Amino acid sequence: MLTEVKKQLKVSLLSVKYGFMREALNKASLFSSIFFMIINNSCMIVQWIVLFSLKDNFGGYSFKEVLLLWGLAASTYGVSRFFFRKSFNLSQTIVSGALDNYIVQPKSVLLSAIISECEPSALGDIIFGYIMYFMYGFKIHTFILFTLFTITGGLMIVAVAVILGSLSFWLTNSDQIADVGNSLVTNFATYPDGIFKGVARMMLYTIIPVGITNFIPARAIISFNPTLLLINIGATILFILTAFAIFYRGLRRYSSSNLMNARV
């Protein structure tokens, strides 16, 4: 089984590598999109400078801690979009019948379908995330935690996208629901959870798992607590397993759409 996992991992990494090489054919376009993404994200710092000029503390977060939150939001988003761009188009892949291309491949259908393309500008998000982290303050152990949470958060965002995208096996026109669901995770991720109360706050730790991808990691980095780390890792594994289970359950209902095309 371990050999099988190793082989799958190798194929997946090769797929990402070739996807990136395709995107990197035009170097000027690649570097400009990364650069502009960093500038684009940096603009939001202005928003927080203005807000912190009005109040010292937002939902228990200082300015530096908000930067950390922003960093986590950007880097998790970056990982999800760079490595698994197609997971956010899974609905269209299913509805258009493009899943046929991956079913005939001898490896995991889901992984093949979601890692076949990469988003180069998302590298800008990852770099921006780390810049924010360094502005928060570098320490070896927090750097390791930040990297770990970037990976788990990215994987959880992908798992949510797969779960929402897989709805297309049962529902027609569910791509809009998937888009809205995916944007919820991104929108909530950059605001401190302390400004939300009651049901809204509860939702951030359950239905919209931004609490687990961002708020818990931020708290664990600010003041290390092994329980928070375990919750994050446990929840990530749970979400990934759920995503796989739902996708493969739905795949049984999949019946192509006579789509004729060539993958180059």
Place this chain on the structure above:
Amino acid sequence: MRKYLFIFKTQIISNLQYVGNVLIGFIGNFVMLFILFNLWKYLYSDPSELINGYNMFQMTWYVIITELLWMSLGGRKLVGKISEDVITGNVAYNINKPYSYVGYVLATHLGDIFIKSIVLSILFMITGLVFLGGFPSLTLVNVLVIILTMILATVISTLFASSIGLLAFFFENSRSFWWLYSKFILILGTIFPIEFFPGVLQKILSFSPVFVSSYGPAKLFVDFSWSTAWEILLAQLIYLAISYGICEFIYRKGVRKINVNGG
């Protein structure tokens, strides 16, 4: 003018079938409003407290109007469509047509977003009512003037978005310019009114697109005065001419670079 009105009408009719999509898309808009509402509620310890001249009621309505203008615009889609047309060469089909390309893009896009804007306006007003329990006190004439400034703001923003899309004639990745422009408008005009920035920046912003495409209509909605209304309308007319000029200039300059091979 008649042909553009016809294009506008045709687009409205073809978009009527997508009302359901607008309603689902509104969930995302509602969440954004909900986040900003919570943010301001957290910031205002007392709803009657004034921050830079705005109480919580005014501040929340300001954000609702600016978000409405921004979310109805569909700027990212427009930039993507135009730059795709330029990159794939589809723009060449418009060269020999008996209309101005800029006029065609404007009529098509305004037709595309007409139904969406009306549906979103109703939903945003209901959201504001639910959040705040009332509207600012405005007369019918005030409301008509605000609607006029909102229409002009949308036309100006459409022209700026089209200009950015047309930059694809010169830069392969014109979407990056849209990211920057959209952040400029969002940070400096949507989330905060101009009054929240330092004095020098306020002066610069009052001459920038932020004033005509975002701040102006929202300011009138929360604090209407005829002197501000005339100032905003005049600025919008000037910006309308400027944005149309820029768009036409980029198109004419760019279209000379087209090489058509075969057919």
